[in-house]
Amino acid sequence: MPALPVVRPPARPAPLRVGVLGCGGIAMRRMLPAMARTPLVEIAAVASRDRDRAKAAATRFDAVALHGPDGYRHLLDRDDVDAVYVPLPPALHAPWTARALESGKHALVEKPMTTDARQAHDLADLAKSRSLVLMESFMFLHHSQHRAVGRLVDTGRIGELRCLTAEFGFPPLPPEDIRYRPDLGGGALLDAGVYTVRAAGLLLGDALSVVGSTLVSDPATGVDIRGDALLRAPGPATAHLSFGFTHAYRSAYTLWGSTGRIVVGRAFTPPPDHSPVLRVERQDHVEEVTLPPDDQFANLAARFAAMVLGQEDPAPEREAAVRQAELVDAVREMAVRDSSVGDGGPVVPMAADGGA
Structure with missing residues (x-):
């Protein structure tokens, strides 16, 4: 039986400041509430193409709202964002995750991380070359x-x-x-x-x-x-x-x-x-x-933060x-x-x- 993942909380208490690209259903119902109850994570900014959805999410999680056609880009430009969570439709995962990594942001990406293996290889190589964390959000693994x-x-x-x-x-x-x-x-x-x-x-x-x-x-x-x-x-x-x-x-x-x-x-x-x-x-x-x-969602958020904070490989x-x-x-x-x-x-x- 292969070894199963174990969540080990990091020693450092500094919160990871996360920006969110999109306000999809799984983000609003599951992942963002889990991040909000995870001491290691702070939701810093939320971006959506829809103004009302961005403002509603930002109000709910005490974050900065960014919206419009340039909202995602403006979020990636922010110095107060250490990492991004990408809950966009699957075909948009690879291009926006690549932009996030190129901007120096760690990335937690909803499953499937990409729509094909070539994109996955490219993102993994990019993350490794920038010494950034790249994680696919399969929450059930952390139960x-x-x-x-x-x-x-x-x-x-x-x-x-x-x-x-x-x-x-x-x-x-x-x-x-x-x-x-x-x-x-x-x-x-x-x-x-x-x-x-x-x-x-x-x-x-x-x-x-x-x-x-x-x-x-x-x-x-x-x-x-x-x-x-x-x-x-x-x-x-x-x-x-x-x-x-x-x-x-x-x-x-x-x-x-x-x-x-x-x-x-x-x-x-x-x-x-x-x-x-x-x-x-x-x-x-x-x-x-x-x-x-x-709480598999909170466990996932904690493990992502642990990797970014240098406590996990x-x-x-x-x-x-x-x-x-x-x-x-x-x-x-x-x-x-x-x-x-x-x-x-x-x-x-x-x-x-x-x-x-």
């Missing part, structure tokens, strides 16, 4: 429930690990949602599928390869709306991943071993007050392990983001593709982060 899962596997509770299945999906989104826009990096693979790919890397190790995949596209928009992928690790374990926008809600993974299974029922989106329950199933025994609540985060982008590219390139006509079901409004 303690996954370390608990790792301990169960390492102590042999399910024998030898054979297979991981991971699923992240939810009902259709409103037609105007950006995830139906190919020009903005829409599609189920880049929105929901990346979680399952990252979970496979977390639980099976970095040396994964893609064996095969499928993607079903919406003929009206051209984006993929559901898919599956099969990955393998160098050892005996495989990963079967499923994701999409045409499903009943599910955010889970199962580890299946030679003598039992571990089921994690709220793998990617547990709120801070949720007490996770790990289900350990063996042939003659079923046990439910209840864990204390944990940023290299593993850069390397993980590049490897993640390479695997997502391989899922896309190997996919057997199909078009879906009328299988999307009724449009059900969902939260912008898939109900997190």
Whole structure:
């Protein structure tokens, strides 16, 4: 079982001054409130193309508001901003993250960090050359429930690990949602599928390869709306991943071993007050392990600040983001593709982060 990330708070109390490029749903509902309750972080400025959204966010978090067509650029020019958080649509991540790094700002970038591996390599090289932190915002990695899962596997509770299945999906989104826009990096693979790919890397190790995949596209928009992928690790374990926008809600993974299974029922989106329950199933025994609540968004913000403040090595985060982008590219390139006509079901409004 590969080692899982551990959050170690930095010794230095100086807050990290963060500027925010965009006021997307996940930023306003999850990440900015988490940053606001993290002592190591101060939200210094918020930029949006929309004047009212910028002012509302700045008022809420006691920050400077920047807006209009030059708002992002003005934020990057500010001396009181040490780092940026980039929650823009996926297709805008690479160009604005590059500008941030070129301006000397550390960068925390919403997943997916880029829409292809070439962009990920370029950003990682740029961050390394400037001695800046570059981190992809996969918040679920920073929840303690996954370390608990790792301990169960390492102590042999399910024998030898054979297979991981991971699923992240939810009902259709409103037609105007950006995830139906190919020009903005829409599609189920880049929105929901990346979680399952990252979970496979977390639980099976970095040396994964893609064996095969499928993607079903919406003929009206051209984006993929559901898919599956099969990955393998160098050892005996495989990963079967499923994701999409045409499903009943599910955010889970199962580890299946030679003598039992571990089921994690709220793998990617547990709120801070949720007490996770790990289900350990063996042939003659079923046990439910209840864990204390944990705040994965605040943990992520604290780890980003720790790296910027010199308490953590940023290299593993850069390397993980590049490897993640390479695997997502391989899922896309190997996919057997199909078009879906009328299988999307009724449009059900969902939260912008898939109900997190």
